[in-house]
Structure formats: C-alpha cells, structure tokens
Amino acid sequence: MTAMKMRLLHEILPRVERPSRYLGGELNTVHKSAEAVDLRICLFFPDLYELGLGNLGLQILYAALNRLDWVWAERCYSPAPDMEALLRQHNLPLFLYESKDPLSAADLIGFSLQSELTYTNVLNALDLAGIPLRADARDDTHPLVCAGGPAAFNPEPMAPFMDFFVIGDGEDAVLEIAAALRPVRHAPRLEKLKAVAAIEGVYVPAFYPMETLADGSIVPPVDGPKIRKRIVADLDAAPFPENYIVPFTQLVHDGAALEVLRGCTHGCRFCHAGMVTRPVRERSLERIDAMIQRTLENTGLENISLVSLSTCDYSRSRRLVRMAAERAHRVNASVALPSLRLDSFSVELADMIAGVRRSGLTFAPEAATPRLRAVINKFIADKDLIAMACEAYRRGWEHVKTYFMIGLPTETDEDVRAIADLCKRTLEAGRRVSRRAAIRT
Ligand code: SF4
Structure with a gap:
C-alpha cells in the first residue's frame, strides 16, 4: 500500500x-x-x-x-x-x-x-x-x-x-x-x-x-481543418457497460441507465441536447434485451431506466417496454421511463410498467399558451394536454407534475398568467375523472 x-x-x-x-x-x-x-x-x-x-x-x-x-x-x-x-x-x-x-x-x-x-x-x-x-x-x-x-x-x-x-x-x-x-x-x-x-x-x-x-x-482562423463532431453510426456495435458500477451509497438517481435511443426528432427550439445529438439512432430490441439481462445479472440492481431524450419515440416502444418489464419483473426489479412525451400514448406506456402505488407522472409542456408553444416548437393543443392528464388520473395516478419555463423569448405577462389558468382547467377536468386528482407545477 x-x-x-x-x-x-x-x-x-x-x-x-x-x-x-x-x-x-x-x-x-x-x-x-x-x-x-x-x-x-x-x-x-x-x-x-x-x-x-x-x-x-x-x-x-x-x-x-x-x-x-x-x-x-x-x-x-x-x-x-x-x-x-x-x-x-x-x-x-x-x-x-x-x-x-x-x-x-x-x-x-x-x-x-x-x-x-x-x-x-x-x-x-x-x-x-x-x-x-x-x-x-x-x-x-x-x-x-x-x-x-x-x-x-x-x-x-x-x-x-x-x-x-x-x-x-x-x-x-x-x-x-x-x-x-x-x-x-x-x-x-x-x-x-x-x-x-x-x-x-x-x-x-x-x-x-x-x-x-x-x-x-x-x-477563429479561416484556414485549417474543420472539426466535425463524432457520430456513432451503429449503436448496436458501440460498446456498452454490461458491468455497470454499483455504488456503496445512495445516488441521486439509483439503478442502471440503459440507452435505447440517441438523438431526438422534435427540435424544440430551446433544447441544446436535441440539437447536438442528431441524427436519431436506435438500438435494436435484441441488443437492448441482452443488455437488460446482463445488467440485472451482473449488478443485482433493482431498477433499470430506459433512457434517451424521448424514449416514447422508440419505433417499437410498446414491445420495448413490455419486454423490459417482463425481464425486470422476473427478478423483482422495476423499469422506469424518465422522459415522457406529451400524449396519451405515453400514459399507456407508463401504465405498462407502473406498480400498484401510482403517485405521480411528470410532463413538460414548457409553455402554457399555444402561441408560445409554437414559438418553441412544442406543437400540442391545450385540449390534448388536458386529455393526457385525465388519462393519467383515469389509470390511477393521483397527481400530475408539469414543468413550465419562465423567461422564454417573446414571453408576455399573459403567457405567465396562462400557466395558472391551464393548471386550473386541467385540475377541474381531472376532478371529473377522479376526486383525488391533483396537479403540481
Ligand atoms: S422533445 Fe425533449 S429532447 Fe427532444 S428536442 Fe424537445 S426538449 Fe429536447
């Protein structure tokens, strides 16, 4: 020593x-x-x-x-x-x-x-x-x-x-x-x-x-070789840690993160990650299945997250989530989807991996008026947001958490006041589905 x-x-x-x-x-x-x-x-x-x-x-x-x-x-x-x-x-x-x-x-x-x-x-x-x-x-x-x-x-x-x-x-x-x-x-x-x-x-x-x-x-100098960003073309062939390091202590995010997809197709205007990780590339279901199996075997971890910028956009996301849940449940582990898209399909996917206790689902509309959402390229109508929240309440979630950004370019006082108004309308609609419905922002 x-x-x-x-x-x-x-x-x-x-x-x-x-x-x-x-x-x-x-x-x-x-x-x-x-x-x-x-x-x-x-x-x-x-x-x-x-x-x-x-x-x-x-x-x-x-x-x-x-x-x-x-x-x-x-x-x-x-x-x-x-x-x-x-x-x-x-x-x-x-x-x-x-x-x-x-x-x-x-x-x-x-x-x-x-x-x-x-x-x-x-x-x-x-x-x-x-x-x-x-x-x-x-x-x-x-x-x-x-x-x-x-x-x-x-x-x-x-x-x-x-x-x-x-x-x-x-x-x-x-x-x-x-x-x-x-x-x-x-x-x-x-x-x-x-x-x-x-x-x-x-x-x-x-x-x-x-x-x-x-x-x-x-x-910058005008001559000299241009620097081009590296892109891993084939995620299946790329190295991936099957011997995930298991900590002695609790982390901010416990469990193993398994990347299923890299890049994002949505192009939200404020999103650095969406811009710099293009193009979109997927891992195959077979490769992900093998990764889940070996990660669970080699680590004993009880939670795996299917991570990407937008896992709901995986081309066979229903099969992916069902497969991951089956593998994980065999060893009493759970599956998490850290990023959900703003639609009822995401609620359906979350439903497939949820346990009995359904405390909350998180979504990020980012802006509360259709005008400001159009500015940032989040094209979703108020009625669809409310329908998505109601679907979550109907499937047993007690509260929905929503993220909004303050200070977006072109924002007015009306856009800020609309956050409270949209949450209020969502809650009113939710209470018609479940009297326990709650919303956090
Ligand atoms: S959906 Fe999410 S990851 Fe994709 S561009 Fe928008 S904010 Fe970024």
Whole structure:
C-alpha cells in the first residue's frame, strides 16, 4: 500500500461526512497493475459522486477503455467541501479512485462537461491535483487534460485550460485517442497533441490561434481543418457497460441507465441536447434485451431506466417496454421511463410498467399558451394536454407534475398568467375523472 493510500484511509476518510464517496472499490470497478499497462487515463466527472457515478457516458467510456488490457481507466469525482478542506490541510493531492495514486499519475485526464455550471469545479480539480490551470503553463511532466460531453460543443470558454476537446459521441473517439497516445506516451507534449489532433472530432485549441477584436469578441482562423463532431453510426456495435458500477451509497438517481435511443426528432427550439445529438439512432430490441439481462445479472440492481431524450419515440416502444418489464419483473426489479412525451400514448406506456402505488407522472409542456408553444416548437393543443392528464388520473395516478419555463423569448405577462389558468382547467377536468386528482407545477 502506498504512503498516500495509507494516509487517505487512516487520516482523511474517517473524518469526512461520507467516506463511501471516495472508497473506489465498488462492485464491477476495474483494478490493474500500473506497471503492466501502457497508458493510464483518469475519467473525471466534475461534480459530487452521487451525481457522477450514474452518468452513463462515463460508465460507457470506463467499460470501453478497460476492455483494452494495455489501458487502465480510473475515475475521479469532485470532492465535497469537507474532503477538499482536509486534502488542502494535509497537503494531499486529488487522487485516482481505483489506485489512490495522485491524479497527476495519469497520462490523460478527461473531464465530462455536462453543463457550464461545472467549469469552476474543473479548475478547482486541477488546482487540487497540483496541475497548472492553463494549458500553456503545463510541461512534459504533466498529464494531458481534455474535455468532452454536451458543454464541450461550445469549447472556447474552457479553451485556455484544455489541451484538447472531443466533440460529439465519445465511445469510438476515446479508443482512437488511447491508440494514438500509446506510442508517444513519453514523447514531448507537442508530439502528443499532434497525434490526437489527427483524430476526427478532436479540437486542439493551441493549433487554432483566435484573433481577439477590439470589442473583445474572438474570430477563429479561416484556414485549417474543420472539426466535425463524432457520430456513432451503429449503436448496436458501440460498446456498452454490461458491468455497470454499483455504488456503496445512495445516488441521486439509483439503478442502471440503459440507452435505447440517441438523438431526438422534435427540435424544440430551446433544447441544446436535441440539437447536438442528431441524427436519431436506435438500438435494436435484441441488443437492448441482452443488455437488460446482463445488467440485472451482473449488478443485482433493482431498477433499470430506459433512457434517451424521448424514449416514447422508440419505433417499437410498446414491445420495448413490455419486454423490459417482463425481464425486470422476473427478478423483482422495476423499469422506469424518465422522459415522457406529451400524449396519451405515453400514459399507456407508463401504465405498462407502473406498480400498484401510482403517485405521480411528470410532463413538460414548457409553455402554457399555444402561441408560445409554437414559438418553441412544442406543437400540442391545450385540449390534448388536458386529455393526457385525465388519462393519467383515469389509470390511477393521483397527481400530475408539469414543468413550465419562465423567461422564454417573446414571453408576455399573459403567457405567465396562462400557466395558472391551464393548471386550473386541467385540475377541474381531472376532478371529473377522479376526486383525488391533483396537479403540481
Ligand atoms: S422533445 Fe425533449 S429532447 Fe427532444 S428536442 Fe424537445 S426538449 Fe429536447
């Protein structure tokens, strides 16, 4: 056991609020010998463990990379304030969860940028790891630092701090990056950057010097190769974690997430995810069935979520939901559909997986007037929304939860007042179906 591991286990973890966040030996984690591999990669989720462990993207990359016997992919999450204070107080660096080695022992640190809100966590993590924040301040002794994920589609705010970005789907790109870095592991930094820059979807900011205008705006160079986002064309052939990591502690979203579909056809005007994940691609029923079976067998988890941006749009969604429910119920597990479309068909699908206790169904009309819904490309009539809620009450749900956005472009006071009016009309109609009907907004 290394001296650092000893200190973490004996001096630090007994004093933090939730040691289970940092132990790192969860079921299905991968432990290799650092001396036996050619490349060490840290997959970093810049938020708390409870939010990060269930992140599907990170689980996919962890499984895909660790299938290679010459790569060891380890994890790290942002420490909670109590842990950070103790690390700083004891002058200990942030560490890789599996080996408990310092983060700087990795050849590459990859941050998953889920939103702009985590940018400061990324900088804090680099600081805690003793790695210079700015890419141009790092030398050959430091790991390469990269980022991917939804917020990497607008890379410039983080460009001074990243050696490179991966734009688009990561599961194929990350394998190509590992293969490109393997032969240049001990080469100068510039050679490593040249090796990864040749990969489709990789953006190395140092190779694209921006011109800053007098008003502070930046202009990209007109020449130089264009960066095209990576698209995994065949989801069936793409790697997927069948050995889902099972946490020691409760997460924000418990259970395993199984991706059935990528992309969304609806094109809601405000929706970043819908735009950047195009085109729509489906996994086959056969592949999903095998994934469900192996995930339940390999994890013992009691809940699986059929995730996508809009699972109700899966082309054979009735069969999918019935199949998932049958598989799950055999081992007393349950199935969840986290995103429901705004129609009665969605209520029917939810009905197929619901248990006896039906507390609430959630929908997101986003705007309460037909005019504002048309502005954001949510084309649904008030009467259809009310009919959908009544269908839920009729099938035994006691309350319907609705999400609305405030502050959409062109919004007027009338649009805001209409939220209360629409909810009131929905409730009045619902009470004619069930006297227990309730609505939450
Ligand atoms: S349906 Fe949902 S995921 Fe699809 S574009 Fe609209 S908000 Fe985005």
